[in-house]
Amino acid sequence: MTSNFALPRPLRRSWSLASARTVRIVVLGQSAVGKTALTVRFITKRFIGDYDPTLEMIYRHTAAIDGEFVHFEILDTAGQEEDSLQIEEKIKWGDGFAVVYSVTDRCSFDEVMRLCFLINHIHSSTRKGAGDQPPVVIVANKKDLQFDRMVSTDDGEKLSRALKHHFFEISTRDSYEEAAVVFNSVYYELLKQGSLSPGSFKKRTVSKLMEKIPKLYANSTLNTTGRSLSFNSFRDYIPE
Template sequence: PSSSAEPGCHSLPGGFSHTHFSVCPPPEMIYRHMAVIDGEMVHFEILDTAGQEDSLQIEEKIKWGDGFAVVYSVTDRCSFDEVMRLCFLINHIHASPRRSSGSEQPPVVIVGNKKDLQFDRMVSTEDGENLSKALKLPFYEISTRDSYEETVVVFNTLYQELMRQGHFSPGSFKRRTVSKLMEKIPRMQASSTLNSAGRSLSFNSFRDYIPE
């Protein structure tokens, strides 16, 4: 498959981790970030991918994550049209007999980015809301360029949903899968150190995935 990377350099994980680049970062990056949520230190590893891989690689990356943010650009109708397929793919992979253990599906949120570009908008807020209602998933429309707080809300929602599912205890979040593919993806650590004790979890951020 081929993909169209989200135009610009303001990604969801980069905004959350306060990571800024003078030029656009690689199309794939794992951002490491530490945040205090409800009084607890949480270590995030967030894979930012534009979908530039084959189906087997996509599957490995989905298995790796504890939760998922499926991101489209409000200025790109094609990226919005891919959201439903990606959400079904995530559910299908995590519902497979080899992975099913009676637990709930991993949390997924739908995120419309670049709401600041109103004159370039091709996807209405109502379109996003209707899709989220159909899939019964949380929905946010944000601007990673203009608002750090909006970005934080997305990851707080994923974290709270993992808490709600009741299988979250200290040290419970281990890597879902370890592979040579994931080890090759470059890591970008935020300015904060990750040496402090705390909970560790991984998220995937899929953006603008467009198949051939």
């Protein structure tokens, strides 16, 4: 189930940030599948290949999509084994989800079904009606590593059809556009569901667990009161 979505349009100074919608997206998947590289590619348009796999961060980024500002809060999870309470709190925090695997790692592909089941199970206990399940996109990353491929495109498409989720096979290394489409697709699905309301940014609450996760303002295109993040700022989070 592959879909095409528009990329963010250039920002205009005349627009008001006060009416912007807030979207919380959780990026899930096993360690080393490229979750952080995907997130950083989206918010900076740059590709950085190496990260501390134990680092967990909430990135805050503002983009303009179809003439409106959108506040993205993106939780980049570590992807390591954690207790059920921690993963439950992170899933409850999110409005939508990107479940990532690497085409070079069969085990990461096998993990996708479990993560999708957890998302649906946890949200079904807090939302009414089957139609209110949060949007999930399945992301097959590292398609540029063809000689190391262990998961075919057909495998990914079959799984996405079975789970009824959108599917994207991408190369975070080679394409900013492919990375942006992942996050835009979650936004459009939430918009279609009517799950987003303007001006909701200050009204959101988080659990004590989520408050402990570091937050980073990552808007290189706007002069806001948040921390402005340049490409070099990410070097603070890259291991030597």
